[in-house]
Amino acid sequence: MNEELMVIEKNNTWQLTDLPKGHKEIDVKWVYKIKVKANGEIDKYKARLVAKGFEQREGYDYEEIFSPVARMETIRLIIALTAQRQWKNSPNGRQAPTAWNKRIDSFLHATGFKKCASDHGSNLKMISDFKHIMMKEFEMTDLGLISYFIGH
Template sequence: MADYETGESAMIVTENDPVTVEEALKSKKWRDAMVKEMEAIERNQTWELTDAPTGAKPIGVKWVFKTKLRENGEIDKCKARLVAKGYAQHYGVDYTEVFALVAKLDTIRIILSMAAHNGWIIFQLDVKSSFLHGELKEEIYVQ
């Protein structure tokens, strides 16, 4: 982009997020992001290391990498998440319920309009790893 009146110009450069662990391990910033994720998993006592019993069908996991940007396009942080490959499961066989803690845009609009109408103060909060706090009755095995 160029500002023709002042003669200044700027260029926005984006880099691709790693697709594989091998790619991510070549970069210190992605290794650090992976360490932070593992620390959060350990801190929240998300799992314990054990051998799966005979007949159990462990779910695989994979790393997902995403560069988070600020509003001005600058890099805010590199985010690495270790996620279960839930897509390998089948409803009614491997699970019977689905929970997605995601607010719909319509719900957010209603809440914001109510807050504006009533003069309420709005606070925004980004909860990291909120999905890790669910209570499971079943034993789930990942590998």
């Protein structure tokens, strides 16, 4: 739990603020998960602090809804391209998703990246350099070669 709190602080995705007058705080809870390797061995124990957003009311507690989601078809396509092109390295709210998306978007833009509709290449050095700058800026782990899909 302490590691999760340090990551939240380092990545600046949550901000402690005073509660506006007439509003009640939203409860949070800890969610625990055991991450396992492809062979079934325990890799690490994860703790995630989540807001109980279901207690919020639109127009009163928040004005916008934001949840970037990857479609399953997109994930399958990326995995297939990774296998086909034999890529050796792959880049592993306010509501939390909004805050995280704004944070990473501003970092990538400041680093010189531009949004594009599709991937234009498979330069292994570029992928490796990208992973390095991401791990320098954000608390994250390189899981190595993709060998199984999340939730296998």
